[in-house]
Amino acid sequence: MKKYITLPPIEARNIRQPSHLDPEWALMAVWHQKAYVVLIAFLFGVAGVIMALLSPFEYTSEVRVMPELQARSALNLKRFGALAELAGINLEGVSNTEAIRPDLYPDVLKSTPFILYLLNQPITTVKKSKYSTLAAFLTQESFSWTDRFFDKKPLTVPQSIDDRQALRLTRDQEELIKDTKERILSDLDKQSGVIIIRVKMPDAEVAAQVSQLAIDYLTRYVIHYRTEKARSDLKFLSERFREAKQRYDRAMVNLSAYKDQHRYMVTEIGTIEERRLQAEFELAQGLYSNITQQYEQTRIKIQEETPILKMLEPAQVPTKRSEPRRTIMVLVAVLMGCLFGIGIALVRHIDWQPLSIER
Secondary structure, three states, X not given: OOOOOOOOXXXXXXXXXXXXXXXXXXXXXXXXXXXXXXXXXXXXXXXHHHHHHHOOOEEEEEEEEEOOOOOOOHHHHHHHHHHHHHHOOOHHHOOOOOOOOHHHHHHHOOOHHHHHHHHOOOEEOOOOOEEOXXXXXXXXXXXXXXXXXXXOOOOOOOOOOOOOOOOOOOHHHHHHHHHHHHHEEEEEEOOOOEEEEEEEEOOHHHHHHHHHHHHHHHHHHHHHHHHHHHHHHHHHHHHHHXXXXXXXXXXXXXXXXXHHHOOOOOXXXXXXXXXXXXXXXXXXXXXXXXXXXXXXXXXXHHHHHOOOOEEEEOOOOOOXXXXXXXXXXXXXXXXXXXXXHHHHHHHOOOOOOOOOOOO
């Protein structure tokens, strides 16, 4: 024998309850519970207003830079041609080096060494409050009243990275570095070739200062990258230049002194010694001339390979906050409340089919 237990349907409030959802039934269900939907939307709107009022202010400073896009060419050395010819310098030996790709510049500003450099720079706020480091500013801004009551110390980060050792960071330092990276956005506009750097900070003055620090760091990094090898060669040639000059001067003095002492003496041994001194002088002179030429070539190479980053839009102190967008936050909260209320109104009028339980 089978028994059936039938669950009664939920009260429909004079609304037809179909076995499937149709638009007409949904509109009728929502309309009969419009006060309930409005109440939920109002509560969500109030929550959105509270969140908008409690959200901290953020200011965004934007910088636009136009990097050097063309590769180096020997034609760029033509302006040095006349000067080089007068000095007897051959520019054919100056090699051409491709410029660092501008699309890699944003990666430089996302690197941990740059963030560590940035977090150790002193900054000043709009209210003329001075902080020893950016890390101290960011950590103290996030301090709660309990942290201030117990006089919690601001966070510090390593000054630089040693290439020979692994970087060791605490969990708090990792979180601070991650948060700082998210505050600095950089991108390359491939159509115009312009680098856009946006910095978001809790203070308008700090945002502008960090933007300028980012440009300065990027400029120094690119120049160092492009000219590091040439500067190393210049340092080596500078040492050889001094040695060659000393050897040349010494050989010239020895030859001149020997000629003065043996001006009226003509002997076979004297002639051999004079020839030896003359050969040594010519060798020193040739070496000195060759190194001098290479030294001047390297100096020109450094100047030629120094990249140019033209500032299109300098760092400006923002006058309006970028976050929070209170109007949008409240509207989104009200919209979510409406959707949530409509969903509950539809769920309350779902047509529950009788359930059969076989025993």
